[in-house]
Amino acid sequence: MTGPAAVKAAARAAAAAARKAAHAAGQGRAAELLADLLARELGGRQPGTAASGRVLAGYMPMRTEIDPLPAMAAHPGPVCVPVIDGRGRPLRFRQWTPGAAMVEGAFGAQIPAEGAWLEPDVLIVPLLAFDARGFRLGYGGGFYDRTLEALRARHPVLAIGFAFAAQELPQVPLEPTDQPLDRIVTEKGLFPL
Numbered sequence: 001m002t003g004p005a006a007v008k009a010a011a012r013a014a015a016a017a018a019r020k021a022a023h024a025a026g027q028g029r030a031a032e033l034l035a036d037l038l039a040r041e042l043g044g045r046q047p048g049t050a051a052s053g054r055v056l057a058g059y060m061p062m063r064t065e066i067d068p069l070p071a072m073a074a075h076p077g078p079v080c081v082p083v084i085d086g087r088g089r090p091l092r093f094r095q096w097t098p099g100a101a102m103v104e105g106a107f108g109a110q111i112p113a114e115g116a117w118l119e120p121d122v123l124i125v126p127l128l129a130f131d132a133r134g135f136r137l138g139y140g141g142g143f144y145d146r147t148l149e150a151l152r153a154r155h156p157v158l159a160i161g162f163a164f165a166a167q168e169l170p171q172v173p174l175e176p177t178d179q180p181l182d183r184i185v186t187e188k189g190l191f192p193l
Helices: 002-024 031-043 068-073 143-154
Strands: 079-083 092-095 103-105 110-112 122-125 158-162 183-186 189-191
Touching: 031 068, 031 158, 031 183, 031 189, 079 122, 092 110, 092 189, 122 143
Parallel strands: 122 158, 158 183
Antiparallel strands: 079 092, 103 110, 183 189
16 A cells, blocks of 8 residues: 555554543543533523534444543434445434434444434534644545535534544645544543634
């Protein structure tokens, strides 16, 4: 493997190791900070507020991904999680609640066994690494990049990266299809973009 693919593969390996070490050290205040950011960005935590009408997409944490579930559960409006609909396709999102029955989906991700298909206004995005420009390094499937591009073509979408501060790189290697994040939250606070 040579060229941009090799650069990204090396960056993924280093980022995965940094995330693993940070995960072992604990998640600190990350979930609380994410919930606070969501409440500010969306307009509150109570039913009947501006937030209650906005659809939030989170994710079911795998391996050493930082856990967004407390922030997802605190959102007063509809919450959904990504479902892989096939290689080369954008993600779809199925409604999730804290007590939802889950099944194993593609790549081992847990997805709701049933529920409405929703289109999110705000996405909490997992990642391996991020940089000060707001770019993220994912797992290499391009699912979130395709999804953000498609959603942004239809309506305004807020993409929030959720990561450990140790996952920051000086510069994420980019390809023309990479989509930037709007905010990044770490256990140390809101990362300035």
